[in-house]
Amino acid sequence: MNQIVEGGWITVIGITVVFAILTILAIVMYAIGAFERGMTGKRKEPERTGEVEGVKPPETETEEIPPRDLAIITASILAYLAKKAEVVRPLPFRRKVSDAWRLYGLQSGMDEVENFNYEIRKW
Template sequence: MSSALIEGGWITVIGVTVVFTILGILALVLYFVGWLERRLVEREKPTTAPTPAPAPASIEAKQEEKPKIPPRDLAVITAAILAYTAEKVSQLRPLPFRRKISDVWRLYGLQTQMEDVEDFNYEIGKW
């Protein structure tokens, strides 16, 4: 009996050791991958030549190049999205459920408690 207990203890110790060793190796691999990624990103930054600061006129031109949505079209798109979501919400309905299935269990519990009190009173001679 004691040899089985000792053998089980050794198996447990070996199993826990193996699990934590593998977890440690995985942690080291993940740390190394993160370190390698940081190094590669740092190498890429210096190789790209810094671009000179653009002139203020070109910044204004870039801002004007943005496509603008006319207010009327924006209102139509917004109304369509709201109509779609309202239709989806109207299709949802709450599931019916009954709050009170029956009083049988509650009444049975009360009856059992009353019987216990009656039996107790009978046993001590008050009945």
């Protein structure tokens, strides 16, 4: 019983040491990353909305597609995809291996057994 308790304590201490070392390594890696970001000057900058003080972004003209044309384009794409999906693809066809060799092996094995039994009866 004493050996089981001792083994349990060794297991608990071992797991604690492993997780303590992993925690220390994680903290060191985070500190090195923060130090590197500080040295190179790469800091997270706030996102810009696209407007700078006093300057407006140029307005781009976008063409709107009429609903009728959009419906025609969508229908043609769907028809193309449906036609492409219905193309019959040939399935790979494998010929069945001839059973002649397997049957010959079985027959020769049976012949050997029969000959063996015949030879025993001769004695």
